[in-house]
Amino acid sequence: MTPSSGADPRLVASIRDLLAARDADKTICPSEAARAVGGDDWRDLMQPARDAAQSLVELGEVEVTQKGEVVDVTTARGPVRIRRKR
Template identity: 90%
Template sequence: MVPSSGADPRLVASIRELLAARDAGKTICPSEAARAVGGEDWRELMQPARDAAHSLVERGEVEVTQKGEVVDVTTARGPVRIRRVR
């Protein structure tokens, strides 16, 4: 599956891999994908990780949540979580 244009394919793949390693219904933080790809320079990848999550939302693969509620990652402020679509 190809990510939406503009999404970093490394981050898209990292989100998919991290979620595949979790039990169904469990979430990840975008920072986990950023750390997996960027190592010590992960902070600069936080917005690209959110962008990658958004591309997966558009494909219907994941949902982005905040305090357990599904949110739009493009407008959500503060910490968010990513989970596979149920």
């Protein structure tokens, strides 16, 4: 499936790749995808990374969690994690 047109395809691919490299029950931080794409200039990619995660939520591929509970990344404040959908 294709992510929403507003999501950066590099970040979507990075999230998918990072999750594929982890055990099924492991999570990643959006900053990991931002760092993989942006290198030293990753901080400006944090919101786009969260947007990419949201597009993958909409596709049913991932869940976004905070303190272990599934949350809506569009309204969650503070650090979140991304995992494959259970």
